[in-house]
Amino acid sequence: MDNIYILMIVALAMLAVADLIVGVSNDAVNFLNSAIGSKAVSFKSIMIIASLGVAAGAIFSSGLMEVARKGIFVPAEFHFDEIMIIFMSVMITDILLLDFFNTMGMPTSTTVSIVFELLGAAVCVALIKIGTNDAETMADLGKYINTQKALQIIMGILLSVVVAFSIGALVQYVTRLLITFNFKQKAKWVGALFGGIALMSILYFIVIKGIKGTSYASLIVDQNLGGKPLTLSGFIDTNLFPIASIGLLSLSIISYVLISFLKVDIYKIIIIAGTFALALAFAGNDLVNFIGVPIAAWASYNEWIASGIPANEFSMAVLGKKAETPTLLLLAAGVIMVLTLWFSTKAKDVVKTSIDLSRQGEGSERFKANALSRGIVRSIISIGEGLSAIAPEKFKAFTDRQFDQTQVPVTTLPEDAPAFDTVRAAVNLMVAGVLISIATSMKLPLSTTYVTFMVAMGTSLADRAWGSESAVYRVAGVLNVIGGWFFTAFSAFTAAAILAFLIHLGGPAVIAVLLFVAVFLLVRNSLNYRKKTISVKQDESLLKAESSSVQGVMDESAGNIKSFVNRSSKIYAGAIDGLATYDLAALKKNRKGIDRINNEVEELRDNIFYFIKNLEDSSVSASNFYINILGYLQDISQSIEYVSKASHKHVNNNHRKLRFNQIKDLKEIQGLLETFYSEIKDVFDKKDFDKINTIILEKQDLFDFLTDKINKQVERTRNEEDSPKNTTLYFGLLLETKDLITATMNLLTTYKDERRK
Template sequence: MTFIWIAVILLGLLAIVDLVVGVSNDAVNFLNAAIGSRTAQRKFVYWIAAVGLLIGSLLSANMMEIARKGVINPSSFAFTELIVVFVAVMIVDIILIDGFNTLGFPTSTTIAVVFELMGGAMALSFIKKKQARIDGIDVEAMINTDKAFVILAGILLSIFLAFVVGIVVQFITRIIFSFNYQRRFKYLFAIVGGLSITAIVFMILKKGLGDTSIFDTYPWFEILVAYQQEILFGIFTLSTFVFLFFGLSFNIDIPRIVVLFGTFALAMSFAANDLVNFIGIPLAAIESFKEFIASGLSTPDNFSLDFMSEGVIRKDIFSDYTYTVIFTLSAIIMTVTLFRSKKARSVTETEVYLGRQSSGYERFEPSHLSRVIVRNFLHLHSMAIGLLPQKVVRFFDSRYQKADTAEARTVDGVIYFDTVRASVNLVVASILISLGTYMQFPLSTTFVVFMVAMGTSLADQAWGRESAVYRVSGVLSILGGWFFTACLAFIGAFIFTYIIWYGGWIAAIVSAALAATSLYLTKKYHQRKQEEKRILKEEYQDETDNNLDHLMDNGSDQIRQHLQEASKVFYLSLQGFIDEDVRQLHEAHNKALILDKFTRNSKSKFFYAYAKVTEEGIDSGHYFVQAFDYLTELVGCLTNITQPLYEHIENQHKGMTESQSADLQELLDEVTGYFNHIIHMEKEQNFDHLNEMVSKQSFLIGFQDTLRRNQIKRIQKGEGRTRVSILFMDILAETKNVLLYSINLLKAHRDFVNSCRSNN
């Protein structure tokens, strides 16, 4: 009984944590469209989603039965056995989903729970087989394998179907409305908007209100289903006339209204259907515990779980207000998570970035498969263009012309795609989800929403030649992550079930502590990554891009910040090598890689800005581009320094001799002081003492030449070690390049600032 009490309490606590972890990943399903198109301020979008979460939570009772008998057969388990499986499943679910949140990868919590239950049940069947010393236990009696495989097959089909439908619908929509749709198509937008609202309401009826116990308490809800065709026609007519009136009278953006309503609907659908993934298992355990106490039995091993087939929650949801309170509190926890979770933002940003209209910093590196896919697609595209009449090709091109491919800026952030694509994302996903429910075909909301968004991005030509390999690589990575989810969920639950079964309540507590430790470590890791993203994230200024003042102010700040970081990397690298501090060298190496990405990203951004500079500023802009060229080369030298030094110490090779360390320490002190003077000049933008810095540079180059000659003499005398001597010489060579590029950067930036001031 000690184990049962501890397990039930533990499951209650794990349910709260799993709610936070789960909604952090699944929130992208209903936030992606509104956040990416900046339909409204972020907080307003959150509040709309919160209302949907609250209503959906109260309608989730029917889905709670899935945790009881959807994947496993409770009657084949004893009470203790099922509790062991439930604890293992919850612990694995938290660790697994939080790992995906940390990486910013959207995944399916439904798939995770299904395969965790299968893994736990499979482990228990092996345990019972071993203990009973019989030839076999009928696994199918414990696990609904047929349903599990139907779910998997449905998900595979939904991935392909959602992607293709997203491409087709978005292509047709863009051909009709083009990118220049503002203040146009009032009548057509009203009709399409009415159809969109009707499709979303249809999803609400099917996913949110379909087949729930609310009909027993509130019979008038049943009217919505009984007369749904008439109601849907009325909603279409009413919404069309409302859109037409407001469109003609007030020029409202009809797709914006569709996106907001769709956000509410998908949030409600998510809560109604996916809340079971987070609290369904703990609720099933608590109900079982209540029934066991009421039975009066002394040992839980003999307690039958046949009662689970009766649907306790569905039957008592509105008569026992305890469940109402639980679901309401769940909605509140999910709402707070929306507002507070940084990991939820990371997951949302991943999907939004993969679908953004313009190119820029790309998170994913291209893979061989992504290159092959893009190459073949371009070949097919060229063939298709050749087969089509030129008039048709020119017409299609005209519909895809837009004034500016760069993201627009709002008070609350950056617009990554327009409201037309956002509304298509929501409407197509809603229709597919509704059809899946109507035909009783298992679909994953996460997979459908994500693949529709990727399909519309492709159809909108968001994946251009400059970004296609990166975006395709990102999509493939996330697709692989989905199958990785299923494998890890099954294996993890299998292992933890074994551990908890043989380790008892102590193993359960230790496993929960392991989950807590994992949450802490991933939080720290995520914070570090967020800091990197903060640096790498493109900063959009209020000034127009064709303004030289923008280049002078913002660009100068970027150069100064880069130099500060470069100075830090140089110091950490050489000091870490002198001290043989592998952690310091690892930090320096990571900072150098981040700085390299940041520099290249900034260079691309300012090159784009330079391309829009007016003719009067061409000469000034030339100096600025030159300065960034030198900065890029300087950072490349730092990367050439940090990587071999880190690998040398990481491989446990011998360090420098005392004379080498002394020489390198003196060089480090001199170069650090040199960097400090340059950074001060950049901060003040006062280049009057540039000649002094040139003299300082000449002195340092002569000094490092002296160090090189000293090292050659040591080698001739047989002093030092070959491997570290080569590294020492490489450091001197790269340091010389750093000194040369830094002065050239300073001169180019001086010429740029002086030229800008003379133009003003």
């Protein structure tokens, strides 16, 4: 039986490595979003800085490992075999839950997940113990769970949402009032003072304050102080004001020298320092979430082996003692985290979600508006109008001047433009770093994801990034993310409890099955994600028009037309094939393709404003051409959408299969349409635009063919057809195909006419 615990320790070690990988993929958003969003420095430089911060922060996390040992449950009330059940169920649940969120590209909290997993598993095992003890009832659950500490952690996590959002908004509002969007034109001393405050905050709370979370805090700095040695931590507390004052003055002077004489952008320096500091704070605060449980399990195993007592009798009171994590293990964990940071593609998706929601400019929105987001926006607008009515006119005029973004002309939205400026990025990093570091120094596992995300949302709100064009979508996005956080807590508690119960019932066999399922799901999700990523890269996505000349717009539109007809042909063929074989899964998958096309067309239409703004004065006529092209692309996508959705609906509702003759006719139409679109693609591939006339002449032949099929179906309906649903679907597909051909011909005619000008 002893061997099973050795195998469990090995499994937990492997799960720890996997958890580090999926955890960092999720939490990279915490320290990368500000630097990447502002594009202050190159991506490679950002990654190097963050890697150094993560590696250094790993060393500062030892003090927080006690959360996994005694922060949630009372270890003395459990035996070794029960503790191992708790730890195993927690790690399996944690990996699967975080991987799910990573695959969805949604940031969630590793702290919340580990806390509620420990709580769920511990509650389950405690209830099992209570159920087998006639002397105990549900009222005794409190003696097994460290309710006071657990409540403190949970309340701290939830409170961090409000605090981070409020402080982020307040600091950004005050900063923007003083510095404005045209901050590069402000006096040098303004930037120097801001640099001094920001850098001092970062250095104090991350470097100095962070020392209190480690064993270095107990170092003796003075042996002769009234007979009582003075530790490094005590020295800092005693001399807090002088250290802060000297640091602020020194860093302000250094900032002024850098700005005035070396012509250094101080905001970039703040972003570099802040990224390093936030990465350090992340590793110091969140490493417990990934390896705290396996390390606690290893310590438990060593104590149990040394005791010689049976596993079901050995009390785990030893976990209640203070313990230091070996530095070598922390460094190894840091290396894995750094490697994950460099090579995880899922991390980039999670970062993108946060950046999109805090973006200053308008653009395509990932999230759809809903009734709740609309209601919140309307309420805030009403409150804002009420406050505006009572605010002094001079103050309103002053704030409008300070928040005037026209001071920095922005007429385009190129793909390489930053999501927000360096001032906001600096505030994000400074505020988030301070909040996280305070919690770390108090050995309270704060959710770094909640803090950094809500700080970013607060600063974007204060910066008026959520304007009338985007507010409902941004609020909907924030609500989706926060809703995901609550889902994390509920699912983590429930899943860990269920797994703990299953392991209790089935023992080693269930553990083996659960590990197999976990590995299978991780591999499957990874392969599906990679396949999806490759598919997106290989697929010819529609590109926004960025040219400012007529010829440039023509060339870009040619590429979009070629891509569009090629993908439309595949979707049409997929719908007919799925209908012919009555394959619901294929039809469902086919609908995703049309959803992507519709979203891309919508993005192009959203970009029309910036496209027109970017045109040269001599090329304004290109706007009519571009708008017409987009209109016909949308007409084509609507026709393809009808064909795809109508086919899916027919099969999904289990309606009667189409007749053989109907399928035969549709396959013939599909073949003709495929040839038709292939000719168009060939024209734009070879840029042989003279052949467009020949293709346009094929319109009547295609129409005649479709008309013939319609007449045949009319005859079948009168004589032999007995399915109204089949008839409706068949006629709908033929008529929509005619509309599809008409829109395509209009597209080609518009392009041909523009080339002749």
